[in-house]
Amino acid sequence: MAVLAVAAFMALALLTANPGPPVETFVVLPSADGHTGAVVVQRGENRQLLNEPYATSRSTDSQVRHLSAFQVSHAYAPALRALPARPASFLLYFVTGTDELTDESRRQLEKVLAELRARPLPDVLVIGHTDTMGDALANDELSAQRAERVKGFLIGIGIPGERIRIAGRGERELLVPTADEVDEPRNRRVEINVR
Amino acid sequence: MRASLAAILFWISAAAIAADAGEVKVVHGRAYLERAGERLALRVGMPVREADRVVTGPDGTVGITFADNSLLSIGPNSDFAIERYVFDSTTHAGQFDSRLTQGTLAGVSGKIVKQSPEAMRVHTPSAIMGVRGTDFVVRVGDAKH
Numbered sequence: 001m002a003v004l005a006v007a008a009f010m011a012l013a014l015l016t017a018n019p020g021p022p023v024e025t026f027v028v029l030p031s032a033d034g035h036t037g038a039v040v041v042q043r044g045e046n047r048q049l050l051n052e053p054y055a056t057s058r059s060t061d062s063q064v065r066h067l068s069a070f071q072v073s074h075a076y077a078p079a080l081r082a083l084p085a086r087p088a089s090f091l092l093y094f095v096t097g098t099d100e101l102t103d104e105s106r107r108q109l110e111k112v113l114a115e116l117r118a119r120p121l122p123d124v125l126v127i128g129h130t131d132t133m134g135d136a137l138a139n140d141e142l143s144a145q146r147a148e149r150v151k152g153f154l155i156g157i158g159i160p161g162e163r164i165r166i167a168g169r170g171e172r173e174l175l176v177p178t179a180d181e182v183d184e185p186r187n188r189r190v191e192i193n194v195r
Numbered sequence: 196m197r198a199s200l201a202a203i204l205f206w207i208s209a210a211a212i213a214a215d216a217g218e219v220k221v222v223h224g225r226a227y228l229e230r231a232g233e234r235l236a237l238r239v240g241m242p243v244r245e246a247d248r249v250v251t252g253p254d255g256t257v258g259i260t261f262a263d264n265s266l267l268s269i270g271p272n273s274d275f276a277i278e279r280y281v282f283d284s285t286t287h288a289g290q291f292d293s294r295l296t297q298g299t300l301a302g303v304s305g306k307i308v309k310q311s312p313e314a315m316r317v318h319t320p321s322a323i324m325g326v327r328g329t330d331f332v333v334r335v336g337d338a339k340h
Contacts, residue, residue: 022297022336024319029330031303037329040313043322059321076332079270079301082256084220086303087264121220121239123260195260 024059026050027072032086085119087195091175092150094188096133099142099149102185113157116194124164124194126150131187132171132180144168150190215242216280221258221268226251248276251298263289265305265315273298278318282307294318300333302326 028050030036038051048057048064054072056065073080090112092105101109116122128147130139147166154164176186219241226237229248235241237249237257249257251273258268263282269275274296282289287310293300295317304326308315313325319335 021321023334024322025332025334026322026324027332029332031330037304038327039329039331040325040327041322042325057322072332076270076299076301076334078256079268079273079299079332082221082223082258082268082270083301083303084258084260084266084268086266087260121218123218195264
């Protein structure tokens with residue numbers, strides 16, 4: 001009797017636990033900037049292109065469907081909430097020939113630091129640049145000083161130094177292309193890349 | 196106790212040598228990394244690489260940022276593996292193959308896909324999704340929607 005009960009229970013467990021192959025669902029989402037790209041889902045010979053917001057391919061449907069934004073945000077909430085912060089990049093500008101921020105960038109710095117502070121484990125690359133005024137070699141040094149200065153700000157808000165890489169690119173990577181010996185404020189900058 | 200310490204030390208030194216595919220940025224609840232037959236509780240800051248498997252419990256979620264700026268997050272009750280990760284930070288050429296066997300995955304494509312569309316692929320038991328520069332979600336099993 002007991003054996004029969006166990007057998008019946010096992011049969012039931014098998015039936016409920018094994019309702020065929022799992023359903024597979026793929027959904028394209030609009031990205032943070034509003035643009036929607038595409039994915040291609042290849043299932044055997046069948047190939048579906050999903051290139052509209054919330055276009056959905058499901059293993060149990062032969063047609064592409066569209067879910068609502070609400071359905072997706074609801075059904076995938078835990079995974080979506082766990083997405084790491086998107087990589088971001090910021091520019092700060094400097095007074096000519098120095099590693100001092102311009103007044104405007106000094107104000108901007110607080111916003112940038114707030115954004116960096118919000119990230120649990122930031123991974124930062126700081127790249128210093130100069131304009132074409134002065135000697136190229138001196139500019140290499142100045143660009144490195146600028147990057148070093150910004151690294152100091154980041155350490156100041158508690159980001160460990162070993163998570164900050166710095167580089168000085170001198171006048172090699174002008175944001176605004178100019179001839180040599182041109183005073184160009186937009187080229188006197190530090191780029192902060194964080195992820 | 197000694198054995199587990201040795202395992203941790205080995206794991207740290209091995210991680211420093213092997214090329215890391217990405218870094219764990221978010222962990223909630225129970226989430227594990229399986230590597231070379233070992234199971235480690237996932238923590239923020241852990242590197243991940245090719246052949247690693249991430250397994251989550253009913254309350255577990257994990258977010259990973261990859262070297263090419265791809266982002267992936269794994270939902271609860273999931274089984275996910277990084278099968279292949281190659282990225283050249285100079286040319287941005289690469290290949291990113293992952294596999295979701297069970298559960299949910301959310302993703303944002305990165306530089307690999309900008310350089311070569313569909314070089315990022317998510318494999319499931321019955322399909323392959325090629326990514327052409329977008330955000331996406333995938334679910335295997337228990338589809339409510």
